[in-house]
Amino acid sequence: MAEYAPVDLTVENQVEFELDGRRVAAPAGTMLADACYAHGVEIPIFCYEPRIGPPIGACRMCLVEVEGMRGLQTACSTPVAPDMVVRTTTDAVKEAQDGVLEVLLANHPLDCPVCDKGGECPLQDRTFKFGPGTSRYVEPKRHQPKPLNLSHRIALDRERCISCFRCVRFSQEVAQDGELTMQERGARSEITTFSGDPYRGRFSGNIIDVCPVGALTSIPYRFVSRPWDVQNTPSVCGLCPVGCNTELTVREGRTKRVTGRPEPNPAVEEGWLCDTGRWAYDASWSQARITAAVVREATGDRTATLEDAVDGAAALLRGRTAGILVGTAATVEEAGIAADLAGGALPGAVVARMGIPGGALAPLRALPGAQLGDVDDADLVVVAGGDPSAQQPVAELRLRKARRFGATVTGCGPRPHALEALGTFIRTAPGDLAAGVASLAEAIAAATRPVVMWDEADLAGEPAAAEALAAAIAANPAARQLELGAEVNGSGLRALGLPDAGAVLDAVRAGTVDALLLVHADPLDAPGRAAWDAALEGFAGPVIAIASHADATTERADLVLPALTMWEQEGTLVSMNGRVQRLRPGARGPEGAAAGWELLVALAHRLGVVPGYRTAAAAFRAVTAGRPAFAGITPEAAGVLGVPLAAPAQVAGASAPPPASGEGVPLVATRTVYGGAAARRSAALADTAAPAELRMAPDTAAAHWVNDGDRVVLRSSSGESGRLTVRVGDGLPEGVVFAPLGAPGSPTEGVLPADMAPVLVRVARVEAG
Amino acid sequence: MSIQDQLKGFGITFRTMLSKPLTLGYPERKTPVFPRFRGRHRLWTYDNGLEKCVGCSLCVAACPADCIRVVAEENTPQLRVSAGERFARIYEINMARCIFCGYCEVACPFDAITLEHSYELSERDRRELVYTKDMLLAPAPKQAPLRAEGQRV
Numbered sequence: 001m002a003e004y005a006p007v008d009l010t011v012e013n014q015v016e017f018e019l020d021g022r023r024v025a026a027p028a029g030t031m032l033a034d035a036c037y038a039h040g041v042e043i044p045i046f047c048y049e050p051r052i053g054p055p056i057g058a059c060r061m062c063l064v065e066v067e068g069m070r071g072l073q074t075a076c077s078t079p080v081a082p083d084m085v086v087r088t089t090t091d092a093v094k095e096a097q098d099g100v101l102e103v104l105l106a107n108h109p110l111d112c113p114v115c116d117k118g119g120e121c122p123l124q125d126r127t128f129k130f131g132p133g134t135s136r137y138v139e140p141k142r143h144q145p146k147p148l149n150l151s152h153r154i155a156l157d158r159e160r161c162i163s164c165f166r167c168v169r170f171s172q173e174v175a176q177d178g179e180l181t182m183q184e185r186g187a188r189s190e191i192t193t194f195s196g197d198p199y200r201g202r203f204s205g206n207i208i209d210v211c212p213v214g215a216l217t218s219i220p221y222r223f224v225s226r227p228w229d230v231q232n233t234p235s236v237c238g239l240c241p242v243g244c245n246t247e248l249t250v251r252e253g254r255t256k257r258v259t260g261r262p263e264p265n266p267a268v269e270e271g272w273l274c275d276t277g278r279w280a281y282d283a284s285w286s287q288a289r290i291t292a293a294v295v296r297e298a299t300g301d302r303t304a305t306l307e308d309a310v311d312g313a314a315a316l317l318r319g320r321t322a323g324i325l326v327g328t329a330a331t332v333e334e335a336g337i338a339a340d341l342a343g344g345a346l347p348g349a350v351v352a353r354m355g356i357p358g359g360a361l362a363p364l365r366a367l368p369g370a371q372l373g374d375v376d377d378a379d380l381v382v383v384a385g386g387d388p389s390a391q392q393p394v395a396e397l398r399l400r401k402a403r404r405f406g407a408t409v410t411g412c413g414p415r416p417h418a419l420e421a422l423g424t425f426i427r428t429a430p431g432d433l434a435a436g437v438a439s440l441a442e443a444i445a446a447a448t449r450p451v452v453m454w455d456e457a458d459l460a461g462e463p464a465a466a467e468a469l470a471a472a473i474a475a476n477p478a479a480r481q482l483e484l485g486a487e488v489n490g491s492g493l494r495a496l497g498l499p500d501a502g503a504v505l506d507a508v509r510a511g512t513v514d515a516l517l518l519v520h521a522d523p524l525d526a527p528g529r530a531a532w533d534a535a536l537e538g539f540a541g542p543v544i545a546i547a548s549h550a551d552a553t554t555e556r557a558d559l560v561l562p563a564l565t566m567w568e569q570e571g572t573l574v575s576m577n578g579r580v581q582r583l584r585p586g587a588r589g590p591e592g593a594a595a596g597w598e599l600l601v602a603l604a605h606r607l608g609v610v611p612g613y614r615t616a617a618a619a620f621r622a623v624t625a626g627r628p629a630f631a632g633i634t635p636e637a638a639g640v641l642g643v644p645l646a647a648p649a650q651v652a653g654a655s656a657p658p659p660a661s662g663e664g665v666p667l668v669a670t671r672t673v674y675g676g677a678a679a680r681r682s683a684a685l686a687d688t689a690a691p692a693e694l695r696m697a698p699d700t701a702a703a704h705w706v707n708d709g710d711r712v713v714l715r716s717s718s719g720e721s722g723r724l725t726v727r728v729g730d731g732l733p734e735g736v737v738f739a740p741l742g743a744p745g746s747p748t749e750g751v752l753p754a755d756m757a758p759v760l761v762r763v764a765r766v767e768a769g
Numbered sequence: 770m771s772i773q774d775q776l777k778g779f780g781i782t783f784r785t786m787l788s789k790p791l792t793l794g795y796p797e798r799k800t801p802v803f804p805r806f807r808g809r810h811r812l813w814t815y816d817n818g819l820e821k822c823v824g825c826s827l828c829v830a831a832c833p834a835d836c837i838r839v840v841a842e843e844n845t846p847q848l849r850v851s852a853g854e855r856f857a858r859i860y861e862i863n864m865a866r867c868i869f870c871g872y873c874e875v876a877c878p879f880d881a882i883t884l885e886h887s888y889e890l891s892e893r894d895r896r897e898l899v900y901t902k903d904m905l906l907a908p909a910p911k912q913a914p915l916r917a918e919g920q921r922v
Contacts, residue, residue, distance in 0.1 A: 113853075222843060223843050223854075223855040224841075226826040
């Protein structure tokens with residue numbers, strides 16, 4: 001179980017001590033509870049959770065006898081000492097365990113049959129294993145109204161709480177949102193937020209995972225199933241490039257819950273998930289889900305069976321030169337098979353990937369890379385550009401942990417964000433990240449184990465800054481770089497050697513392709529959409545989309561093939577740090593849908609070229625063969641925890657973006673994982689959906705003759721945005737405007753170029769607020 | 770084989786020819802069952818009409834034949850079905866799979882399910898053997914007679 005810290009019994013100079021008459025050893029500083037567990041002795045714990053921070057000894061469950069120490073000691077907070085004599089099964093220990101459990105259960109309602117934790121409850125399991133079996137309490141138990149909504153997604157049952165403080169410590173020390181606290185004393189103690197308002201946090205769902213009783217439960221999962229009704233599948237989250245390892249709880253073919261793994265991946269997420277990753281799963285049966293193939297004809301839309309639709313797609317593509325566009329969330333298998341089509345079933349096809357071209361990032365990516373878990377050991381963590389708290393959520397927790405462990409955090413960037421409070425951050429002017437990087441170079445050179453996190457989107461747009469940062473990292477041989485990626489499987493698509501979408505766009509414009517196949521690609525909702533809008537306007541050939549959800553591009557497509565989502569299909573994703581991890585199918589998809597890779601294989605069959613693979617694993621082997629980045633990586637090697645790519649995923653031949661042109665005010669765009677497309681499709685996350693707002697300082701608003709609440713559109717040299725609502729905020733830098741990417745209708749994407757080059761925009765009011 | 774053995778055999782034949790037959794004229798006459806006979810299940814309600822079952826699925830966990838399916842839902846002030854926080858929105862027993870072991874009855878923390886005496890469970894279509902909650906809440910349509918104290922058939 002993940003509740004005990006892993007103990008490395010192979011290090012030298014271990015401390016020897018006696019455990020229940022056995023002579024054993026553990027590294028110095030290991031807590032007794034962990035050392036005993038490593039040697040096969042389970043000491044019951046409730047409040048101890050090594051991932052949260054130092055032990056507090058609140059629950060008294062872990063009492064053991066240590067010779068020479070008066071009374072019983074808490075094993076969770078007693079480090080091993082040389083020649084310590086520890087006894088865990090004596091009468092005194094047993095009596096203490098019985099006593100603690102009897103008191104913990106004095107007010108516990110024992111409503112296990114109606115409790116969502118029942119069956120997977122540490123209190124239940126440990127009472128069964130260590131408890132007295134009877135209670136002397138005959139008095140009535142404390143009763144309180146239940147449940148309370150701690151937030152829209154978390155139910156609090158105060159009767160069941162055993163005051164272990166795990167959730168409070170998570171909020172205070174791990175997420176550091178300062179929301180939760182314990183109120184009152186004794187039998188009246190209860191968990192609540194300081195203000196009494198709902199718990200607002202980007203990581204609030206983790207308190208459900210750490211709660212050792214059923215006091216905190218998930219509202220979307222409330223009464224949905226019991227542990228023996230479900231199958232749990234280890235998988236990976238495909239909503240952002242961090243690649244958190246998740247566990248899917250599946251009942252009757254549907255994903256009913258997503259939790260952190262019981263055996264977390266220390267190199268990535270350490271068991272913590274962001275709220276979007278945890279609750280977005282109901283997007284797989286949302287209104288926008290495409291459940292049947294759509295054929296768009298002059299007489300109107302009609303649905304078709306999958307079989308007919310694939311036949312139709314093959315007929316549309318036969319004899320044509322296709323442009324194939326692979327979306328950033330497509331798996332390695334889907335992208336690889338799509339690339340294979342160009343050599344076989346669709347000769348001459350142009351295959352490209354969506355997302356940031358990133359030609360300027362080559363020097364950075366070539367440097368020695370770090371995994372997120374390596375941040376723990378760093379003495380200096382630099383954040384160059386970006387906003388990890390909004391764009392790579394779980395990276396925020398790793399950063400906060402590094403800070404807790406004593407690392408210095410510093411950074412630079414054009415936008416204010418939640419992590420600036422962790423250290424010295426330099427606010428750079430938009431388009432001038434190089435100035436910030438220059439001022440960080442000295443600190444990087446002076447540190448002994450620095451890790452430099454850099455934002456893909458920000459640095460891709462500023463080649464000078466990327467070059468300067470690469471030079472600064474290269475100057476210190478101990479320094480490692482850690483990419484804060486912008487695209488779910490961007491690394492995977494680059495590792496397959498796919499060129500950027502410009503290749504297909506140019507071919508569409510030049511008329512060298514006369515059909516378009518989109519694999520989870522949505523160019524009409526992505527940066528650079530203005531260019532695609534114009535190109536598709538005059539495109540006469542058929543557009544075939546393989547997609548799981550309706551978006552602007554499926555509206556335009558002539559044929560839509562329904563695909564499975566990341567909760568339903570097999571595949572491989574490569575995280576922003578080049579970690580190859582496998583998606584495992586949890587739920588079944590809708591009747592009329594199939595996995596993207598299966599649709600592509602079926603298409604190849606129909607076009608007369610039979611691919612040499614029939615399973616996702618075989619497809620992975622086939623499409624990664626001969627790609628140096630994937631050398632030595634097989635589905636088996638990726639295993640449950642994934643492996644890093646053999647070589648950095650580089651792009652060849654991409655050019656660096658030009659500096660901002662035109663006139664107006666600089667726009668800083670931020671991708672939002674919270675409130676992005678997945679959150680909008682999920683009923684559970686509806687209240688987190690990012691509004692389409694343009695934020696600016698009061699002086700900037702005055703300079704553009706707009707007020708708070710006005711509806712405006714932006715115009716840049718790349719195109720025009722959709723409507724945004726002006727929000728004037730204090731504390732924002734002047735002379736710059738901020739807008740989110742991924743807001744409903746993708747308004748901001750219209751003014752941005754695909755290469756994320758800095759843009760200047762003109763603000764035009766269309767409606768007074 | 771001696772003549773004595775033959776006479777012994779025919780003796781049994783003649784004796785039983787004169788005694789009352791053991792067979793019953795089923796279905797006009799039904800075998801009475803013992804009080805602890807385990808037959809068709811029944812779900813129970815309290816006197817105020819609320820269901821005893823809270824949809825906790827413990828019967829599902831106990832069932833060795835995996836023949837029970839429970840999907841629970843939360844009681845709301847508008848729709849209060851059971852006495853607890855939750856109720857069984859779907860409660861199905863597949864009688865084709867059930868082995869009438871009675872573990873569900875033992876597992877139930879609310880005495881919501883019992884195995885009754887009715888044993889006439891044949892249908893013309895096996896799909897009709899999946900009994901729904903409404904069917905289980907109602908008394909068995911075909912009741913079986915209970916064997917009286919000391920009664921012999």
